[in-house]
Amino acid sequence: MIEVKDLHKAFGDVRAVDGVGFSARDGEITGLLGPNGAGKTTTLRMLYTLMTPDRGQVLVDGIDAAVDPLAVRRRLGVLPDARGLYKRLTARENIDYFARLQGLPDDELRTRREALVQALEMGDIADRRTEGFSQGQRVKTAIARALIHDPGNVILDEPTNGLDVMATRALRQFMLKLRAEGRCVLFSSHIMQEVGALCDRIVVIARGRVVADETPDALRAQTGEANLEDAFVKIIGSDEGLAA
Amino acid sequence: MNAIQPTRVRRSRAFVTVFLKEVRENLRDRRTLISAFVTGPLLTPLIFVMLISVSIHRQLDKAEQPLKVPVIGAQYAPNLIDALKAGGIVPQPAIADPEKAVREQEADLVLRLSAEYPKAWRQGEPVQVEMIYDSSQRDAGGSVDRVNQLVQSYARQQGVMRLVARGLSPGTAWPVQVARRDQATAESRAVLLFNMLPYLFVLTIFIGGMYLAIDLTAGERERQSLEPLFANPVPRWKILLGKLAAICAFSTASLLICLLAFSLVGRFLPTDKLGMEINLGWHFAANVLLLQWPMIVLLAALQSLVAAFAKSYREAQTYLSLLMMLPILPSILLMVMPVKPQDWMYAVPLLGQHLGIIDLLRGTGVAPMHMLLCLAGTAAAALVAVAIGMQLYRSERLAISG
Numbered sequence: 001m002i003e004v005k006d007l008h009k010a011f012g013d014v015r016a017v018d019g020v021g022f023s024a025r026d027g028e029i030t031g032l033l034g035p036n037g038a039g040k041t042t043t044l045r046m047l048y049t050l051m052t053p054d055r056g057q058v059l060v061d062g063i064d065a066a067v068d069p070l071a072v073r074r075r076l077g078v079l080p081d082a083r084g085l086y087k088r089l090t091a092r093e094n095i096d097y098f099a100r101l102q103g104l105p106d107d108e109l110r111t112r113r114e115a116l117v118q119a120l121e122m123g124d125i126a127d128r129r130t131e132g133f134s135q136g137q138r139v140k141t142a143i144a145r146a147l148i149h150d151p152g153n154v155i156l157d158e159p160t161n162g163l164d165v166m167a168t169r170a171l172r173q174f175m176l177k178l179r180a181e182g183r184c185v186l187f188s189s190h191i192m193q194e195v196g197a198l199c200d201r202i203v204v205i206a207r208g209r210v211v212a213d214e215t216p217d218a219l220r221a222q223t224g225e226a227n228l229e230d231a232f233v234k235i236i237g238s239d240e241g242l243a244a
Numbered sequence: 245m246n247a248i249q250p251t252r253v254r255r256s257r258a259f260v261t262v263f264l265k266e267v268r269e270n271l272r273d274r275r276t277l278i279s280a281f282v283t284g285p286l287l288t289p290l291i292f293v294m295l296i297s298v299s300i301h302r303q304l305d306k307a308e309q310p311l312k313v314p315v316i317g318a319q320y321a322p323n324l325i326d327a328l329k330a331g332g333i334v335p336q337p338a339i340a341d342p343e344k345a346v347r348e349q350e351a352d353l354v355l356r357l358s359a360e361y362p363k364a365w366r367q368g369e370p371v372q373v374e375m376i377y378d379s380s381q382r383d384a385g386g387s388v389d390r391v392n393q394l395v396q397s398y399a400r401q402q403g404v405m406r407l408v409a410r411g412l413s414p415g416t417a418w419p420v421q422v423a424r425r426d427q428a429t430a431e432s433r434a435v436l437l438f439n440m441l442p443y444l445f446v447l448t449i450f451i452g453g454m455y456l457a458i459d460l461t462a463g464e465r466e467r468q469s470l471e472p473l474f475a476n477p478v479p480r481w482k483i484l485l486g487k488l489a490a491i492c493a494f495s496t497a498s499l500l501i502c503l504l505a506f507s508l509v510g511r512f513l514p515t516d517k518l519g520m521e522i523n524l525g526w527h528f529a530a531n532v533l534l535l536q537w538p539m540i541v542l543l544a545a546l547q548s549l550v551a552a553f554a555k556s557y558r559e560a561q562t563y564l565s566l567l568m569m570l571p572i573l574p575s576i577l578l579m580v581m582p583v584k585p586q587d588w589m590y591a592v593p594l595l596g597q598h599l600g601i602i603d604l605l606r607g608t609g610v611a612p613m614h615m616l617l618c619l620a621g622t623a624a625a626a627l628v629a630v631a632i633g634m635q636l637y638r639s640e641r642l643a644i645s646g
Contacts, residue, residue: 045471050471050475070477071477073475073477079472083468083472084464084473086467087467088269093265097261097265098472102477142472146472146475
C-alpha cells in the first residue's frame with residue numbers, strides 16, 4: 001500500500017511536482033500516466049526516497065518515508081528509469097549484490113533468485129556478464145534485482161521502455177502475476193494502451209498535478225469518450241508528448 | 245496492510261557487501277588491473293632504477309675511462325702532455341675551430357697552448373693553458389673537472405720543484421690549506437639521489453586507486469547505477485565506506501607491489517661503487533607502509549570527492565590527473581629551498597611522509613615522535629576528507645544522472 005499526500009518538489013523555478021496525491025492499493029496495478037516531463041519520474045523518486053519532497057508525505061505500508069526511509073526502502077522493489085546494471089558482473093551476480101544489500105540470508109537468497117530467474121525466463125542469460133545484454137534482458141535482470149527481497153510494493157518506472165512486442169507482453173504477464181500475489185504494483189508510462197490494458201486504477205499527471213484518479217471505465221464515463229486515448233487527451237487538455 | 249511481509253529480521257552487512265562487490269568487479273577490468281598492479285607500481289621503480297644506474301655508471305665510466313681531448317699546440321709542452329697522459333687523458337690532434345666544436349658538442353673540451361708557452365716556461369714566468377668548454381653541458385662537467393685537476397696538480401708540482409730549487413719551503417706559497425672532512429655518510433649521500441622516492445610512493449598509491457575512484461563515483465553515475473543502488477535499504481555512508489575500502493585495498497596492493505619491486509631491484513643498484521649504502525629491505529618497506537596508511541585513506545577520499553564532482557568518467561579523469569600533481573609539491577619545495585625539517589612539518593600530510601621516508605633512507609630511522617605526528621596529522625586530514633565525502637553522498641543531486 002502506497003499513499004502519497006500533496007507532494008511538492010521544485011528545481012529552482014521549475015515546479016516539477018506541484019501537489020500530487022494518490023493511493024496505490026495492494027493487489028491492484030496502479031498506472032501513473034502522463035506526458036513526458038509531467039513529473040512522473042520525480043514523483044516516483046520521492047516515493048523511493050531518492051529525493052526529499054519540499055512538502056507533502058509519502059506512506060508505504062503506513063510507514064512515513066521521511067521518518068524511516070530505510071524501512072520504506074525495505075518494503076519497496078524499485079525499477080528506476082535508469083536500469084544501471086553492473087556490466088562486468090553476470091546477471092546472477094547483479095541480483096546477488098542487491099540481495100546482500102537487502103540483508104537476505106544465503107539460503108533464502110538462492111531460492112528467491114532461482115525462482116525469479118525462472119519466472120522471468122532468464123535461465124539462459126543468468127550467468128553471462130550483462131555487458132552486451134539486449135534492452136529486454138537488461139530490464140529482466142533489473143526487475144529480478146529489484147524484487148529479490150520479496151517486497152510487498154513494486155514501483156516500475158516506464159518498465160516497457162525500449163522493449164519489443166514479445167518482451168512487453170511477457171512483462172505484462174509478469175506484472176499481472178505480481179498483482180495476483182497480492183502486491184501493490186505502481187508503474188509509470190506514457191503509453192495509453194499499456195495502461196488501459198493493465199491497470200485497475202489510472203492516475204493521470206500533467207504539469208506536476210494529478211488531473212484524474214479513476215478506474216479506466218470511470219475515466220471513459222467521466223469524459224464521455226469511449227476511447228481511452230481520447231479521454232486522456234481531453235483530461236490533460238493537449239496532445240503533446242503522447243504516444244499511442 | 246500488506247500480506248507479504250519480510251519474514252525474518254534481516255541484517256545487511258552493507259560495508260562488506262559493497263567492498264567485496266567493488267573489488268570483484270574491478271578485478272575483472274583489465275585497465276584497472278594493469279594500472280593498479282603493473283604500470284603503477286612497477287614502471288616507476290624500473291624507470292627510477294634505470295635512471296640511477298645509468299647516471300652512476302656514467303659517472304664511474306668517466307672517472308675510469310681514458311678521456312680523449314683535442315690539444316692545440318701539444319708540441320709546445322711535452323711535459324704537461326706527459327702528465328695529462330699519466331692521468332688517463334689521450335691527447336687528440338689539434339682541430340681548426342675549437343669554440344665551434346665545443347658549441348656543437350663534438351668535443352667536451354679542448355685545450356689550447358700558445359706558441360709563447362716554451363719561452364715563458366723557460367724564463368719561469370706564468371704560462372697560460374686555455375680550456376675551452378661549455379658549462380651548460382652537464383655531461384662535460386666531469387671531464388672538465390678532471391682535466392682541470394690534472395693541470396692544477398701538474399702546476400702545483402712544478403711550483404713546488406721551483407721553490408725547492410730556490411731553497412724555499414713549499415709552504416710559503418700556500419699559507420692556507422683546505423682540508424675537506426665530508427660528514428656525509430654513505431646513506432645520506434644516497435638521499436640526494438633518492439629524493440624523488442617519496443613522491444613515487446605517493447604516485448603509486450594514487451595511480452593504484454585512481455581508476456576505482458573514478459569508476460565508483462563518476463563511472464557509476466554515468467552508467468546510471470547509483471539510483472538503483474541507493475534504492476536499497478542501506479545508509480549511503482555505508483556504501484561510501486565500502487567503496488573507499490575497495491579503493492584503499494587496490495592502492496595498498498599497488499604500494500606493496502611497488503615496495504617489493506624496490507626491495508628486489510634495490511639489490512642490483514651499483515650504489516656501493518659510489519661508496520653508498522642503501523637499504524630497501526623489509527624494514528624499510530614496513531616503515532613506509534606504516535607512514536603511508538593514513539595517506540592511502542586520505543588519497544582515496546580525495547579522489548572520490550573530486551570524481552564525485554565530475555559529470556562524466558572523462559571529466560573525472562581530467563580532474564584527477566590535475567590532482568596527481570599535488571603530491572609532487574613537497575618534493576619540489578624541499579629540493580629548491582632546502583629547509584631544516586621542523587617538528588610541525590611531520591604533521592603536514594605529504595610533507596610528513598616525505599621527511600619520514602628521507603629519514604629512513606638516511607639510515608637514521610624515523611623518531612617515534614615524528615612518526616606519531618605524521619600518522620596523526622594525516623589521519624586527521626583523512627577523517628575530514630571522509631566526512632566531507634559522506635556529506636556529499638547525502639546530496640540529492642549525486643545519484644541523479646539524467
